[in-house]
Amino acid sequence: MRRPAAVPLLLLLCFGSQGAKAATACGRPRMLNRMVGGQDAQEGEWPWQVSIQRNGSHFCGGSLIAEQWVLTAAHCFPNTSETSLYQVLLGARQLVQPGPHAMYARVRRVESNPLYQGMASSADVALVELEAPVPFTNYILPVCLPDPSVIFETGMNCWVTGWGSPSEEDLLPKPWILQKLTVPIIDTPKCNLLYSKDTEFGYQPKTIKNDMLCAGFEEGKKDACKGDSGGPLVCLVGQSWLQAGVISWGEGCARQNRPGVYIRVTAHHNWIHRIIPKLQFQPARSGSQKRDPRGQEPLEQSSAPSLPAHTILLVLPALLLHL
Numbered sequence: 001m002r003r004p005a006a007v008p009l010l011l012l013l014c015f016g017s018q019g020a021k022a023a024t025a026c027g028r029p030r031m032l033n034r035m036v037g038g039q040d041a042q043e044g045e046w047p048w049q050v051s052i053q054r055n056g057s058h059f060c061g062g063s064l065i066a067e068q069w070v071l072t073a074a075h076c077f078p079n080t081s082e083t084s085l086y087q088v089l090l091g092a093r094q095l096v097q098p099g100p101h102a103m104y105a106r107v108r109r110v111e112s113n114p115l116y117q118g119m120a121s122s123a124d125v126a127l128v129e130l131e132a133p134v135p136f137t138n139y140i141l142p143v144c145l146p147d148p149s150v151i152f153e154t155g156m157n158c159w160v161t162g163w164g165s166p167s168e169e170d171l172l173p174k175p176w177i178l179q180k181l182t183v184p185i186i187d188t189p190k191c192n193l194l195y196s197k198d199t200e201f202g203y204q205p206k207t208i209k210n211d212m213l214c215a216g217f218e219e220g221k222k223d224a225c226k227g228d229s230g231g232p233l234v235c236l237v238g239q240s241w242l243q244a245g246v247i248s249w250g251e252g253c254a255r256q257n258r259p260g261v262y263i264r265v266t267a268h269h270n271w272i273h274r275i276i277p278k279l280q281f282q283p284a285r286s287g288s289q290k291r292d293p294r295g296q297e298p299l300e301q302s303s304a305p306s307l308p309a310h311t312i313l314l315v316l317p318a319l320l321l322h323l
Ligand SMILES: *[C@@H]1O[C@H](CO)[C@@H](O)[C@H](O)[C@H]1NC(C)=O
Pocket: 055
């Protein structure tokens, strides 16, 4: 699913400006029928996954984080002014015939993180504002963005999704069905060690920066690859899917000692909050954690959405009790 050499390859908002009826809570797929080494995804399994297209061709993944916002990678947009060339496809499982649940949205603007400095550098995140809010359906739903208090533990099994290449050599065969792959989180010291290995084979050592997160396998074989860039790495925390990372880069795809590298969504919380002040961020354990997420700050300006926020805190424990 990623790209060649140092390949560039994203997070979100849980509730749109309309606040959050329980029915539009982030990170909760409604369809419960539910990459390199990946498997076909099911219809509605990853309802936040989007395909970002240029002149009708898929070039990057992304995730819906609010009704009008998509999180993706900065390296997907060498020129953020060309908004008229871009389209975002939502609610699709396959790209050849996206089907009745899918819709295209036009792009109003692209905000790349100003700290991004090119391939394999920090801050490889961008926010895409859609021309109009999209209606949430069983197939189009936002993922949750984690509050900075959320820690994705080493070894935790998360999922990466995309329409990228199934290997460095091949393209995904038609009809281009969304692929899913489970990958464990690798801690940064270990990942730095892996990326410093095999320099005798001509690899340049690469540094895993503070805002990066590694996930995948030391032995390679399974990974994101070209075309997956900008797509989400999501982890199930409690009852909700939180976006831990944005697919950013790797050295080749699924090579030994070269796990996938993602941009940590929590590291860019302030930047995201500045661009989308109303976005709410999910604390580590809904309901059980009393720390006030920063995402609630905007509620002071507008009291209307505060009721839904509290509703979520109350509803989640209720759901947990039914497990
Ligand atoms: C867009 O695609 C059409 C048809 O595939 C092609 O003829 C055209 O040159 C493309 N335009 C750009 C700007 O790439």
